Each structure stands twice: as C-alpha cells, then as structure tokens.
Amino acid sequence: MRNEKRTEDVALGIRRRVFEHTIRNNGGYLSQACSAAEQLAWLYNEQLNLGAPTLPAIPKPFEGVPSPNNPNYHTGAGYNGPATPDFDRLFIAPAHYALVAYATLIEVGRMDEAGLKMFNQDGSSVEMIGAEHSPGMEVHNGTLGIGLSTAAGLAYGRRLKGDKGKTWVFMSDGEVQEGQTWEAIQAARFHGIDSLHAIMDVNDQQCDGAMDSVMEVGDIRRKMIEFGAACIEIDGHDLDAMRQAVNEPHEGRPLIILARTSPFKSMQILEERFPRLHYVRFKSEDERARFNTSIAEDLGVDPVDYAH
Amino acid sequence: MVEMVNRPYATAFEKFAAGNPDILCLSADLTSSCEIDGFRDRHPDQFISMGMAEQNMLSFAGGLGLAGFRPFIHTFGVFMYRRPYDQLMASIAYPRRKVRLMGFLPGVTTPGGMTHQSIEDISVMRSIPNMTILETGDATEVESICEAADSIDGPVWCRVLRGSVPRLFDTPIKVGEMRELSAGDDILVVTSGICTEEALRARSALAKAGLSIRHLHLHTIKPFDAKTLLDHIGSVKHGVITLENHVTEGGVGSLVAETMADAGVGKRLIRLGLKDTYAHGGSRPYLMRYYGLDAVALVKGIEDLMGQQFGISEDDLDTARVEDVHSLVKAEAL
Numbered sequence: 001m002r003n004e005k006r007t008e009d010v011a012l013g014i015r016r017r018v019f020e021h022t023i024r025n026n027g028g029y030l031s032q033a034c035s036a037a038e039q040l041a042w043l044y045n046e047q048l049n050l051g052a053p054t055l056p057a058i059p060k061p062f063e064g065v066p067s068p069n070n071p072n073y074h075t076g077a078g079y080n081g082p083a084t085p086d087f088d089r090l091f092i093a094p095a096h097y098a099l100v101a102y103a104t105l106i107e108v109g110r111m112d113e114a115g116l117k118m119f120n121q122d123g124s125s126v127e128m129i130g131a132e133h134s135p136g137m138e139v140h141n142g143t144l145g146i147g148l149s150t151a152a153g154l155a156y157g158r159r160l161k162g163d164k165g166k167t168w169v170f171m172s173d174g175e176v177q178e179g180q181t182w183e184a185i186q187a188a189r190f191h192g193i194d195s196l197h198a199i200m201d202v203n204d205q206q207c208d209g210a211m212d213s214v215m216e217v218g219d220i221r222r223k224m225i226e227f228g229a230a231c232i233e234i235d236g237h238d239l240d241a242m243r244q245a246v247n248e249p250h251e252g253r254p255l256i257i258l259a260r261t262s263p264f265k266s267m268q269i270l271e272e273r274f275p276r277l278h279y280v281r282f283k284s285e286d287e288r289a290r291f292n293t294s295i296a297e298d299l300g301v302d303p304v305d306y307a308h
Numbered sequence: 309m310v311e312m313v314n315r316p317y318a319t320a321f322e323k324f325a326a327g328n329p330d331i332l333c334l335s336a337d338l339t340s341s342c343e344i345d346g347f348r349d350r351h352p353d354q355f356i357s358m359g360m361a362e363q364n365m366l367s368f369a370g371g372l373g374l375a376g377f378r379p380f381i382h383t384f385g386v387f388m389y390r391r392p393y394d395q396l397m398a399s400i401a402y403p404r405r406k407v408r409l410m411g412f413l414p415g416v417t418t419p420g421g422m423t424h425q426s427i428e429d430i431s432v433m434r435s436i437p438n439m440t441i442l443e444t445g446d447a448t449e450v451e452s453i454c455e456a457a458d459s460i461d462g463p464v465w466c467r468v469l470r471g472s473v474p475r476l477f478d479t480p481i482k483v484g485e486m487r488e489l490s491a492g493d494d495i496l497v498v499t500s501g502i503c504t505e506e507a508l509r510a511r512s513a514l515a516k517a518g519l520s521i522r523h524l525h526l527h528t529i530k531p532f533d534a535k536t537l538l539d540h541i542g543s544v545k546h547g548v549i550t551l552e553n554h555v556t557e558g559g560v561g562s563l564v565a566e567t568m569a570d571a572g573v574g575k576r577l578i579r580l581g582l583k584d585t586y587a588h589g590g591s592r593p594y595l596m597r598y599y600g601l602d603a604v605a606l607v608k609g610i611e612d613l614m615g616q617q618f619g620i621s622e623d624d625l626d627t628a629r630v631e632d633v634h635s636l637v638k639a640e641a642l
Contacts, residue, residue: 066404067438068461075403132403139374140398149364150399153371156356160329161375180395183364191356 003045007239010041010107015266016299017103021116023292023304027281029099031270035203035236035261036097039170040104042242043199048088048168051081057112059135062125066132076125077138079110085163089154091139093147094172094201098130098137101170111135145178147171148198152188152254155196163195171200171256174207176217182227188254189228196254197246201236203263209275221258229256236261269294310629311475313447314637317410317468318343324454325380326351331458332372332379334358336365340639342382342412343470363392369407370399378406378458384418385411385426385467389433401436404462408454413642414443414467414501415553415582416596420642421589426467427582431558433465434530441529442481443467445504449527452480456527459483467501471638472631474505481527486536492520495610496540496548500526500560503551506596509603509626514610517618526560534567541568547576549609553601556581578609593630603628 005013014037022028044050055078063072081087092101099119105111115135120128130137141147147169155167175181188196200220208214217223224231230250234241236259245257263277264270269291273280282288288306296303321344325331337360339345348355358365362383369379381388388411389396400407411426418424433441440460444450450469457464460483477487489504490511499507504525514521522544524537541548548568552560561579568577582599596602603625611617634641 065437066402068404139370140402143394143398145363146367146395146398149367149395150371150374152364153368153373154375155371156368157372157375157377160377180361180363180367183359183361184368187358187361187364187368190359 004109005045005107007041007045010045010104011037012299013107014041014100014103016301017106017116018099019267019295019299020304021099021119022280023288024306026288027279029096030267030280031203031205031263031277032097032201033100033103034265034267034270035263036100036201038237038239039199039201039242039259040100041107042239043090043168043170044104044108046243047246048090049086049165051084051087053080053110054078054082055135057115059111059115059118059125061123062133073133075132075138076130076134076136079105079135080138085158085161086165088166088168089138090168090170091141091147091151092130092137092170093141093175094144095130095137095142097170097172098128098134101130101136102126105136144172144175145180148175148181148184151198152184152193152196155193156191159193159195166195166197169198171198173200173202173204173211173217173220176220176223177215185224185227185229185254185256192252193254194250194252198254199242199257199259201261202258203261205263205275205277207278213275224256229254231256231258233258233260237265266298267295268298312472313475314472315343315470316447316450316473317453317470318346320451321380321454322347322350324458325354329354330376330378332356332377334365334369334379334381336360336362336383336387338383338412341384341642342410344382362387363395366392366395367399370403370405373400373405373407374403378408380408380410380454382410382412384413384424385429386413386424389426389429393432397436400463401438404438406461407463408457409463409465410468411466412468412470414469416587416599416601417469417502417553417592418642419589419591422586424642425587427587428555428558429465429467430529430554430560431562434558434563438462439530440464440483442483443501443527443529444469445501445525445527446476447473448475448477448479449481456481456483469502471635474629476505476508484528484531484533486528486533487525488540489523489525490521492522493544494520495522495546495613496544497521497523497606498526498548498550498560498564499523499552500529501553502592503553503601506601506603507551507606509628510606512626513620513624514607514618516624517620519610519618529560529563532563532567534570537564537567538571538573541573541575547578547613549578549606549613550580551601551606551609552581554581556583576613578613580605580609593628
C-alpha cells in the first residue's frame with residue numbers, strides 16, 4: 001500500500017485517536033500511545049512490507065473461537081494483508097497495546113475509524129486485550145513472553161519454505177521479566193533465525209508502576225546480546241534512529257531494537273499520574289477536564305466534547 | 309509368551325516421518341530417551357533441537373504450525389504440560405495448531421518420582437477444548453500412534469510407551485474406536501495404557517472362577533464414543549470397573565462415570581487408579597502393586613463389586629513381566 005501520510009503524522013494521529021477514545025470513555029491505554037506511537041507508525045508506514053487488507057474495513061462481529069465446528073472463524077491478520085511468502089508478518093506481543101494498534105490501522109488506512117467505536121463492546125471482535133480475531137492480530141499474546149517464541153517458530157518455518165518475508169514482533173519491556181523471552185532469543189540464535197525482528201517499547205512501566213520498583217531487569221541490551229540477539233538501543237521517538245537501526249547487521253541472529261521511550265511523550269500532564277500509568281482512568285470530573293484541555297493543547301486539537 | 313518389541317517408537321516415527329517435509333521433529337534434550345536419536349542422526353533437516361526450554365518449545369511449535377508444518381514434539385509427558393501449560397493453551401490448543409505432543413513416561417512407567425510422572429495429564433487435557441487424547445497400550449499402538457495422531461485436524465496429546473513394549477494387539481489404532489477384548493456379560497472391565505496388560509493377566513483366573521468378563525481397551529480418550537460404551541454397559545449384569553495408570557479424578561474412571569451419569573445408568577462403578585495421591589520412585593511392578601494399578605488390584609475390585617470372594621491368589625494370575633531397570637533399550641534407568 002502507498003503511504004498517504006508522513007510517519008510523523010501517523011504517530012500524531014495515533015495519539016489523537018487514543019486520547020479522544022480515553023477521554024470519551026473515561027479510561028484507556030493512553031500512556032502506551034505516548035510511548036509506542038512512533039514505533040507502530042514506523043512499522044506500518046515504512047518498514048513492514050504488507051499487502052492490502054483481506055478483511056473488511058469495518059470489522060466483522062465476533063464470529064466464534066477456533067473449533068472443528070466453526071467455519072466462520074478467522075484471525076485478525078487480514079488487516080495486515082495476505083500471509084503470502086514475500087510479505088512480512090507482525091505480531092503485537094503485548095496484547096494490551098491493542099487500542100494503540102487499532103488506532104494505527106485506522107491511521108494507515110487499513111481499518112475504518114468506526115472500528116475503534118467497537119472497542120470493548122460486547123459481541124465485537126475489536127477486543128480490549130487483542131485476541132486472535134481482533135484487527136491486526138494473528139496469534140494469542142495476552143500473556144507476555146509468548147510472542148517472540150511463536151514468531152521464532154513462524155520465522156523458522158518460513159525459512160524452510162523459502163519465504164522472503166520477515167517476521168516482526170512488537171514487544172514491551174515488561175516481557176524481559178518472563179523467562180520465555182530469554183528461551184526464545186537463545187533458540188533463535190542457536191538456529192540462526194535472522195529473519196526474526198523485534199522492536200521493544202522500553203518505557204520502564206508496568207502494571208504495578210515503574211519497572212525498577214517492581215522488578216529490576218538490569219541492562220536489557222547487554223543481556224540480549226549475551227543470549228544471542230543483535231541488539232541496538234535507540235530513542236524510541238526518533239524515526240531516523242529506527243530507520244538506521246534496522247540496518248544493523250545481524251546475520252545468523254535475530255535483530256531486536258530497544259526503543260527507549262517516555263510514557264508521557266506529547267501528553268505532559270500524564271506525568272501527574274506517574275508511576276501508575278498502565279491504564280488511565282480519571283478519578284474525578286475535574287481531573288478528566290484538566291487532562292482533556294491539557295492533552296488537546298499538546299496534540300493541537302480541540303478538547304473532546306464528551307458530554308454528548 | 310508375549311512378543312516384546314524393542315524401541316517401537318524409534319522405528320515407527322522414522323518410518324512415518326522420514327522424507328515428509330511437513331513433519332518436523334522437536335526435542336527438548338530428551339532425544340534418546342524419546343527414541344528419536346536415530347531420526348536426529350539420519351534426518352537432521354527435519355530435526356529441531358529446542359534445549360531444556362519447554363515454554364519456548366511449545367510456542368515455537370505453534371509458530372511452526374502457523375507456517376503450515378505438523379511438528380511432533382518429544383519430551384517426557386510431564387514436562388510438556390506442567391510448566392508450559394499457558395503456552396500449550398495459547399499457542400497450540402486455542403488456535404488448533406496441528407502439533408502432535410508425544411508424551412513419554414505416562415503415569416508410573418518411570419521410577420523418576422513425582423517430577424517425572426504425569427499422573428493427571430489426561431484430566432488436564434480432557435478439559436482443554438480442541439484437544440484430542442490418545443494413549444498407547446502395546447507395541448502395535450506405539451507403532452501406529454504417528455499415523456493416528458497425524459490424522460487429526462488439530463492438536464493431539466499422546467501417551468507413548470517406550471523401551472521394551474509387549475505386543476498385545478495385531479491391528480493399529482483407529483481413532484475414536486475402542487477395542488473389545490472379551491465379550492462377557494457379568495462385568496465390564498475398562499482399561500487403558502499399561503493397565504490393559506494387567507487385566508489380561510487376570511482373565512483366565514476370573515474365567516475359572518466362573519465370571520464372564522467384558523473387557524474394553526481405550527486408546528482414544530477424547531473424542532469419546534459414549535454410545536458404544538453405554539451399549540457395552542447395557543450388556544453386563546453387575547456393573548463396571550475401570551483401571552488406569554492415572555489418577556481416577558478426571559481420567560478414564562471419570563470418563564466412564566460421567567458417561568453413566570449423563571445417561572442415567574444406575575449400575576455400580578468401581579474406579580481403580582491413583583487415588584488422590586502422588587506416587588514416588590520405584591520399579592513399575594512395585595509402583596503398580598503399591599498404588600493398586602495391577603491385576604491383583606483388579607481382582608480385589610471385582611470381588612468388591614460382586615460382594616463375594618473368588619479365592620484367586622496371585623499365583624493364579626498369569627505371570628507378570630518384570631523389566632530390567634537398567635536395560636539397553638532405555639537411555640537411562642528412568
């Protein structure tokens with residue numbers, strides 16, 4: 001698909017959509033949009049080689065889980081185009097970034113904006129925690145640590161079939177607390193799976209608060225290199241740095257880009273909520289109104305008229 | 309004399325998988341213990357060493373399934389579901405990946421103790437949607453487990469016997485069917501896995517005591533043919549007894565109990581197996597005796613069900629096979 005927007009504008013659009021959704025619904029994954037907007041914008045608008053969507057712009061309702069008796073079952077991967085040999089694949093490993101991922105699909109023209117209105121509605125496939133059938137999703141990643149292993153297996157299988165397409169994973173830094181992440185890197189290195197790529201949103205935040213207060217993880221880059229990945233650390237809001245990072249040589253090993261980010265980038269008032277940023281729900285109408293005004297100004301839009 | 313077959317899985321897997329590029333062989337550092345070392349050496353292009361990292365292995369296999377392959381995962385059964393249960397669900401069971409989970413050392417077939425004995429795997433797998441469960445009871449079933457598993461459009465859990473395995477049957481596993489080993493009309497005996505051989509040891513003594521036994525062997529535990537089981541139950545006068553190498557909760561005993569309860573069958577049922585307990589380390593005959601999984605336990609169970617003693621002593625039973633703990637057909641004494 002042809003880029004219709006600059007990547008900077010896609011990132012801004014992601015933040016605006018997640019902001020509007022969060023204010024309107026008095027809750028949302030606002031901080032994740034702050035930290036990850038550039039990464040997802042860059043992946044979809046520049047880096048990933050994806051075909052045109054194979055699913056309708058307005059998401060179909062939930063059509064059931066996989067079972068031998070459910071012919072209607074489908075994954076949400078169709079929003080990323082067909083799974084053919086030359087195209088890339090993307091897993092969103094932290095499924096709670098789904099709101100940000102859906103906003104991205106809208107910004108790059110892969111999903112209608114009506115899709116976001118279906119977010120977390122009963123009977124909708126646009127689930128709050130992205131499921132296999134949710135737009136842009138292909139596998140289950142609700143529990144952290146699973147995504148990179150699954151992508152490594154897919155990449156290995158695609159290599160056996162001679163596919164040219166790469167397999168990408170969008171990850172979050174909390175996942176390095178899970179042992180499976182290290183198992184996956186170790187295996188990917190041992191088997192030389194260099195078509196495996198990941199970009200990790202290192203925002204130092206997790207559900208209970210700042211990561212260092214919950215479980216220190218040390219020098220992630222050094223650990224990843226020790227376990228066998230090629231790993232480069234960049235400013236996760238710097239698109240040029242991403243463009244450079246992907247060129248890092250990594251023959252015979254996966255490439256993991258650590259994108260150091262701010263959990264309140266472009267929404268400075270969110271800092272008031274630090275260190276509890278995982279899911280932002282306003283504690284009072286006054287707080288909601290103040291955030292509405294402040295963030296709208298930061299993002300260059302009108303405040304959300306949520307009374308109607 | 310029962311024919312013994314050495315390392316039946318080794319031969320069967322290689323015959324089945326070699327040269328089929330859609331089949332991949334995964335191992336978590338128990339390659340010779342799962343009898344796939346020869347396959348690894350002769351077919352390295354189809355073999356993937358995953359190391360001692362089962363969580364990654366299960367999700368990785370899910371990814372291979374997504375890429376269109378049919379991975380056969382090999383490790384001891386217990387290592388395949390206890391630690392990586394979440395990965396089993398999310399990466400394999402939910403999306404119905406065609407991953408074939410070959411679990412060795414079912415129940416007390418290892419002296420490895422609690423850490424090595426999968427005694428509740430059937431119960432766990434029965435509760436997992438989309439999962440098929442097969443269990444081998446002899447060499448012929450081990451030899452046919454690969455074809456049987458690979459005929460399933462979805463994930464399959466297999467309890468696989470290894471080492472020196474007796475040949476009891478001359479026909480392969482037919483998924484969804486059950487074997488009728490005798491057609492008596494007093495009592496229905498339902499067994500699976502290694503317990504079937506124990507029931508066969510008791511058969512002639514029970515016949516001499518005047519009991520007419522109907523004996524079913526289950527190799528397919530899920531999906532289950534409830535109607536056929538109910539027909540068999542309807543053919544016997546006194547009731548049903550189950551014997552399994554597993555805890556009775558959630559295993560074959562539960563399966564039969566649920567089938568009877570659902571259909572409103574009012575006959576007696578006695579369930580033999582591990583009774584809400586872990587086992588400890590020891591030889592198979594010792595463990596089967598200690599935990600009441602052998603022919604003697606079955607005879608006592610039948611006496612209980614009938615409310616009478618038949619005077620059958622251990623000497624009246626056919627000879628038990630005693631395997632060497634240290635045998636050339638096993639990679640180690642486990």
